[in-house]
Each structure stands twice: as C-alpha cells, then as structure tokens.
Amino acid sequence: MKTNCKNLALVTKKFNDFFLVDLKNEESSHNGKRFLCKVKKSISYKDQVIYVGDEVFIDNIDLKNKRAVIKSLQKRKNLLIRPSVANISNIYIIFSVEEPKLNLSQVNRFLISAESMGVEVSLVLTKCDLIPEKRRLFLLEKFRKWGYQAITLNLEKPDYFQNLLTELKQKRCSIFMGPSGVGKTTLLNTIIPGLKNNTSPVSNKIKRGKNTTRNVELFSLSNKSYIVDTPGFNMQTLKVDIRLLSNLYKEINKQIIDQGISCKFRNCLHLSDEGCNLDKSFERYSFYKEMIDSIKSYYSQNQED
Ligand SMILES: Nc1nc2c(ncn2[C@@H]2O[C@H](COP(=O)(O)OP(=O)(O)OP(=O)(O)O)[C@@H](O)[C@H]2O)c(=O)[nH]1
Ligand SMILES: [Mg+2]
Ligand SMILES: [Zn+2]
Incomplete structure (x- = not known):
C-alpha cells in the first residue's frame, strides 16, 4: 500500500471504532495537531488491531473538522496486554x-x-x-x-x-x-x-x-x-512460564548472575529441588513460592476445562 510517510501519527486514545491521534510530522506546521480517526476499511481488524501507543500513517486529513483516516500501522516494538498499550x-x-x-x-x-x-x-x-x-x-x-x-x-x-x-x-x-x-x-x-x-x-x-x-x-x-x-486494577494470577519466573526476581538474578551460584539442574525451580543452591533467605522468597503455586493451579484448572 502506498502511504504518505509525512503523515506519521501517534494513537493517544481509543474508543469503540474511533482513535485520537497526534500528528508527529516534524517538518509540518500541523505537528502535534490532534485528529479523530477511523481506520481505512481495507485494514482488516483481525490481524491489525490498533492500540494506544501505536504509530500509524494517516491520510484524508480534514483540518477544519479535525478528522482523518488511519491508512496503515507501523511495526510495534512491544505490546502490553493488560492494559493494552x-x-x-x-x-x-x-x-x-x-x-x-x-x-x-x-x-x-x-x-x-x-x-x-x-x-x-x-x-x-x-x-x-x-x-x-x-x-x-x-x-x-x-x-x-x-x-x-x-x-x-x-x-x-x-x-x-x-x-x-x-x-x-x-x-x-x-x-x-x-x-x-x-x-x-x-x-x-x-x-x-x-x-x-x-x-x-x-x-x-x-x-x-x-x-x-x-x-x-x-x-x-x-x-x-x-x-x-491507566485505570487502576488489582493484579490476579500471572500467566508467566514458571521456568522463567525466577529470572524476573532481582534477588535471584543477583545470586545467579553476579555471585555465580548454580543449581544441579538448569531448570531448577528453587523449591525443594535436588541440588538447589539458592540462598532462600530473602523476603520475597515466600511470594515467589506463592506465585509458582498460583500459576501451577491456574494452568491445571484451565487444562481440565
Ligand atoms: N494525602 C495524599 N493524598 C493523595 C496524594 N496523591 C494523591 N492523593 C489523593 O488520592 C486520591 C486518589 O487519587 P487519583 O489520582 O484519583 O488515583 P488513581 O490512582 O488515578 O485512581 P484510579 O483512576 O481509580 O485508578 C485523590 O483524592 C488524591 O487527592 C498524596 O501524596 N497524599
Ligand atoms: Mg486515575
Ligand atoms: Zn535452585
């Protein structure tokens, strides 16, 4: 699809089928201007859902009514799931x-x-x-x-x-x-x-x-x-691979990366695993164990469904 690369914009808000975008076109006098957009019909919603934080190309700019049309979506660097940004x-x-x-x-x-x-x-x-x-x-x-x-x-x-x-x-x-x-x-x-x-x-x-x-x-x-x-919420069970969970704790990383401790098995969960050498006397260890339990029970419940 041919796009006018001058009209790069950032999605700042999303409601139903509409998006608010800010033009990010440095050389244009309209830089920073805000437009209400719909997505061009040929962009399929299935494979191209647009979120707040996405960069898009806009066209059909109507300066008087502050309307435009989103023509295409730029490749994104990452996507947070809850909330979607x-x-x-x-x-x-x-x-x-x-x-x-x-x-x-x-x-x-x-x-x-x-x-x-x-x-x-x-x-x-x-x-x-x-x-x-x-x-x-x-x-x-x-x-x-x-x-x-x-x-x-x-x-x-x-x-x-x-x-x-x-x-x-x-x-x-x-x-x-x-x-x-x-x-x-x-x-x-x-x-x-x-x-x-x-x-x-x-x-x-x-x-x-x-x-x-x-x-x-x-x-x-x-x-x-x-x-x-973002709207406030309470965090429920995390959907993280339990084998990767320990990498997300700075206290565990510090021992493994900085202090070079190693357990007998590479995929040690640092629970009561044979040959585990992790020093478990840090405050968040009980939260770590709790989190492993809740992820395990989440997945076993969902398998039974
Ligand atoms: N005493 C005190 N109150 C504060 C402070 N910061 C915020 N508040 C009050 O906390 C209340 C809630 O603040 P909000 O900014 O609405 O909280 P929020 O996190 O945006 O809440 P949601 O939008 O519901 O997720 C308001 O009455 C604020 O005045 C602070 O430093 N001290
Ligand atoms: Mg708030
Ligand atoms: Zn271990």
Whole structure:
C-alpha cells in the first residue's frame, strides 16, 4: 500500500471504532495537531488491531473538522496486554503507602508482571505525607532489598516531583500502573502543566479507590516523551512460564548472575529441588513460592476445562 510517510501519527486514545491521534510530522506546521480517526476499511481488524501507543500513517486529513483516516500501522516494538498499550519504554508501578494500604503481595505481583515485559521497571510510593519519616525510610530499605530504588512522593512537597519529572522527560513512553486510588492521575496532573484529569478521594470506610480513570490515555510531556495513565486494577494470577519466573526476581538474578551460584539442574525451580543452591533467605522468597503455586493451579484448572 502506498502511504504518505509525512503523515506519521501517534494513537493517544481509543474508543469503540474511533482513535485520537497526534500528528508527529516534524517538518509540518500541523505537528502535534490532534485528529479523530477511523481506520481505512481495507485494514482488516483481525490481524491489525490498533492500540494506544501505536504509530500509524494517516491520510484524508480534514483540518477544519479535525478528522482523518488511519491508512496503515507501523511495526510495534512491544505490546502490553493488560492494559493494552503498544511501544512502551518504561513501566512505573505506583502504590500508595496508605489509603489504600500498601499490600506487599500486590506490589510484588505488579513488579513481576512488569518485569516480564522486558522493559525498565520503576516503583513509586505515593502519599508519604500519611506516614512518619521512619516508616518511609523503612519502606525504602525494604524495596532496596527487593532490588528497587523506590521513588517516594508526597503532595505536600511539590518539589519532590521535580526529580521524577526530569527522569520521565528522558524516557520515550512511560506507563503508570497500579491499583485504583493510589494517585496515578494526581501524579500526572502534578507534572503536566494545565492538565486537570478527574481524580477522586478514596472511599471513606475501606479506603479503596473509586475507579475514576476509565480509559487508557497517552499524554505528552514533550514531543519526544509521553506518559500513559491507566485505570487502576488489582493484579490476579500471572500467566508467566514458571521456568522463567525466577529470572524476573532481582534477588535471584543477583545470586545467579553476579555471585555465580548454580543449581544441579538448569531448570531448577528453587523449591525443594535436588541440588538447589539458592540462598532462600530473602523476603520475597515466600511470594515467589506463592506465585509458582498460583500459576501451577491456574494452568491445571484451565487444562481440565
Ligand atoms: N494525602 C495524599 N493524598 C493523595 C496524594 N496523591 C494523591 N492523593 C489523593 O488520592 C486520591 C486518589 O487519587 P487519583 O489520582 O484519583 O488515583 P488513581 O490512582 O488515578 O485512581 P484510579 O483512576 O481509580 O485508578 C485523590 O483524592 C488524591 O487527592 C498524596 O501524596 N497524599
Ligand atoms: Mg486515575
Ligand atoms: Zn535452585
């Protein structure tokens, strides 16, 4: 198919059969302009589903009504499945230290799921104004042992956001993921001037989020740097190959790659396997075992279906 390579655009939002795209055409005066598009009929939906984060070529541009047609889809670098977002470079796992309470098993599941994407993963802890400094330092130390240098934030200290903003501006496309009510959208509103996306207080009794953000949406920090806000959710069973699971734990990788420990069998699950030499005295080992059990039972149940 002949495409006009001048009209490269980025999909920022998707609803039903429509897509919002931003033109990424550097030499054009229309660069950054936003168009509502439908997909050209000849692109079959079956083999070419288009997601937020995809780069597409657009045509039939109607500047007055801000409409265009998506002609073709560029090859994507990666695709996150839940939520569906293409071409991400960084995942920021966002959790609040309180309201809702920090659930370590959930933090672990989000981190491991993110690691399975093979992109850089960072951990952000919000609402640090709700805990004493001692607790904040305790959490930083905990996650350092998990292999993560957590970024701690506090709405009462806006200057804390500056370092994160500088970091995000160096990344191509970052995604914010985490449970509902932890402050993902608040964070986005704080770092993008003029943005006033809806946020809402957590419920009074159980301090649970209200699922305020309903759509995956991509926002631009600059013309080279984007952030995707996502609806909050809780992570259930991971669909990761159990033989690959241990590679996603930094504590296990550190022992195997940096310290050169080796188990008798190459595909050792580091449970009670014969000849296992892994030092299991790290905090997340119990989560690792739990995760192996839940993946095993997920697959055995689904085989019986
Ligand atoms: N005390 C305190 N509250 C915060 C902080 N950051 C966010 N909040 C509050 O947390 C509530 C939930 O924030 P949202 O930004 O809507 O949370 P979200 O993660 O986007 O939630 P979903 O869209 O439902 O996934 C809001 O009332 C915010 O004002 C913080 O640093 N400290
Ligand atoms: Mg939100
Ligand atoms: Zn082992």
